[in-house]
Amino acid sequence: MAGPLVYPGGKSFAFTVIDDTDVATVENVEPVYRLLERLDMRTTKTVWPLDCPEGSRNFSSSETLEDPAYREFALDLQRRGFEVASHGATMESSKRERTLAGFRRLADLFGAYPRVHANHAFNRENLYWGADRVDQLVVNALYRRFNGRPADYYLGHVEGSPYWWGDFCGQHVAYVRNLTFREINLAKVNPSMPYHDPSRPLVRWWFSAADAEDRFEFNSLLRQDNVARLEAERGFCIVATHFGKGFVQDGEVNPTTRRQLEDLARRDGWFPTVSELLDWLREQHVTDSLPPREWRSMQWRWARDLFWQKLRQRRRRKKRVRKS
Numbered sequence: 001m002a003g004p005l006v007y008p009g010g011k012s013f014a015f016t017v018i019d020d021t022d023v024a025t026v027e028n029v030e031p032v033y034r035l036l037e038r039l040d041m042r043t044t045k046t047v048w049p050l051d052c053p054e055g056s057r058n059f060s061s062s063e064t065l066e067d068p069a070y071r072e073f074a075l076d077l078q079r080r081g082f083e084v085a086s087h088g089a090t091m092e093s094s095k096r097e098r099t100l101a102g103f104r105r106l107a108d109l110f111g112a113y114p115r116v117h118a119n120h121a122f123n124r125e126n127l128y129w130g131a132d133r134v135d136q137l138v139v140n141a142l143y144r145r146f147n148g149r150p151a152d153y154y155l156g157h158v159e160g161s162p163y164w165w166g167d168f169c170g171q172h173v174a175y176v177r178n179l180t181f182r183e184i185n186l187a188k189v190n191p192s193m194p195y196h197d198p199s200r201p202l203v204r205w206w207f208s209a210a211d212a213e214d215r216f217e218f219n220s221l222l223r224q225d226n227v228a229r230l231e232a233e234r235g236f237c238i239v240a241t242h243f244g245k246g247f248v249q250d251g252e253v254n255p256t257t258r259r260q261l262e263d264l265a266r267r268d269g270w271f272p273t274v275s276e277l278l279d280w281l282r283e284q285h286v287t288d289s290l291p292p293r294e295w296r297s298m299q300w301r302w303a304r305d306l307f308w309q310k311l312r313q314r315r316r317r318k319k320r321v322r323k324s
């Protein structure tokens, strides 16, 4: 990409969100969507089409499209211009049959297969996940140690495994999320996104995101100085977050989140959905490939950011335990 980007409408920066559906319910995310719509922001929300009859230790409070109220909420969001994306069939691992049934259900409900997919937690059908996300030997070894799953645990991209669905992904899904960073301006870390990676060929284009696990991290990422810098640098941002994690209390959006989103909306930004932004970025590219140097520095940066994030989360958990 040559020179600073000029976004559609002559805007100075681009901002959107991919909201993963973990622990989301109509009650704990709807107010956030009402706020985004009022601010003329259209973002992307992942959904789970199917329930998880075997139970789920960490995610059982989540609603899925089998809950009528949640289904109506998701359909209504699409009508209002938000994008619906895939987070797999449900909150725990799915073999091929359930994954494909989930996609068919999404197509029935929303009129087409989702164009965007994000792998979920420790689901075994995740593609190129765990240590397979990266190539650098040292980064890979660190991650393997830290992630605690064996090398052949994630099998979505492995033909012949019960979790295989890579063929379907390559055919029907345009964009899959890989690395996330503690950086609001992704143009600084991964200017070539979305990119094709020939060593992970079943994903047509990968994209990176700015990581904000929950409301605390989201509010910290959207601090005024960060947002001002995103605008000054004419950058672009896709925040990967979970609106189900602490953004709404007693039916109201957290006041800091609200103020920061209002500030963002007053700036000279373009606020598309994730696939709109990625389609547009691709049009600006000469090639789909990722320069090896950029990929190397992304992996190191990712490992570093992950390390600090885990440290911060541990500190915060300790503080909470002390308070309660």
Ligand SMILES: [Zn+2]
Pocket: 020, 021, 022, 087, 119, 120, 121
């Ligand atoms: Zn998830």
